[in-house]
Amino acid sequence: MSTDKDQTDYHLGNTDAEHERLIRQAVRLAPVTERFFREAGIGSGQQVLDLGAGVGDVAMLVARIVGPSGKVVAIERDARTINRARARAAEAGLNNIDFVSADIAEYFTDSMFDAAVGRYILQFVPDPVAALRSVAKQIRPGGVVAFQEGSWIPFVSLSAHLPLWYACISLLHESGVRSGVNLEMGPGLHKAFQDAELPAPRMRLEMELASDPDFTRWVSDSLRSVLPQIQKLNLSVEALGDFDTLQERLQHEVRTSNTVVPWIGLVAAWCRKPAS
Ligand SMILES: C[S@@+](CC[C@H](N)C(=O)[O-])C[C@H]1O[C@@H](n2cnc3c(N)ncnc32)[C@H](O)[C@@H]1O
Secondary structure (H helix, E strand, O other), X not given: OOOOOOOOOOOOOOOHHHHHXXXXXXXXXXXXXXXXXXXXXXXXXXXXXXXXXXXXXXXXXXXXXXXXXXXXXXXXXXXXXXXXXXXXXXXXXXXXXXXXXXXXXXXOOOOOEEEEEEEOOHHHOOOHHHHHHHHHHOEEEEEXXXXXXXXXXXXXXXXXXXXXXXXXXXXXXXXXXXXXXXXXXXXXXXXXXXXXXXXXXXXXXXXXXXXXXXXXXXXXXXXXXXXXXXXXOOOOOHHHOOHHHHHHHHHHHHHHHOOOEEOOEEEEEEEEOOXX
């Protein structure tokens, strides 16, 4: 199945800069995501479905966990993005990933999987319960469903002590909410799993606190990716000053305050599909 839907309705777009942002973000999140998947029960030899593959980082992480006897089917609807994912997987020598160009709302296969995973995807889809229900049908009894989604409430609260940082986070938050992104999809996974007739998931919230440039870069890069949406929504960027010097000024603010700033809360939720 193939859809060539463009990304005009996707909040973060599909520019090369957005792809690089995703890759840097994935490096930072990889240890947390890998630990989560292993705890959830993903292991050697499994067949795993990855929803919303982006440029392939979750699929590649899972491909290494399942090894050459396992397989990952990774779903991504954007053509540019999936091409980048395929090229990166080939470059990494990972032959056990099948990247499928499709909207997750439309994807269905007769194959049964041992697990379904996703990171930062259900928050973008109009009907996450329908997506989980469809996934549940494609998992064998006893199989794993494991998703990581964001929670902005603690992120915004822990950002209030630094004026420029807070102005940036507030703008990102407002543009996300007004574009229809569910920024509390993480905590919402408790209800979403059950509405999809899956068991109530086990859940954990993880949030890194630090002062290194990865954090300020993530904020300035994310603002650049969502700038077209910010402009479409007529939101003011005046309080942020020149975008070209934004990261530098954010980093100066964090460093001179001798405090830490948060990463978006990452909520992990996982369960096993009941045997009957
Ligand atoms: C924030 S990225 C996350 C990528 C990856 N999971 C990661 O954590 O690095 C979300 C990706 O989901 C894709 N996406 C959004 N809605 C989708 C849909 N309905 N079907 C398939 N892909 C979708 C976007 O194109 C984007 O590449």
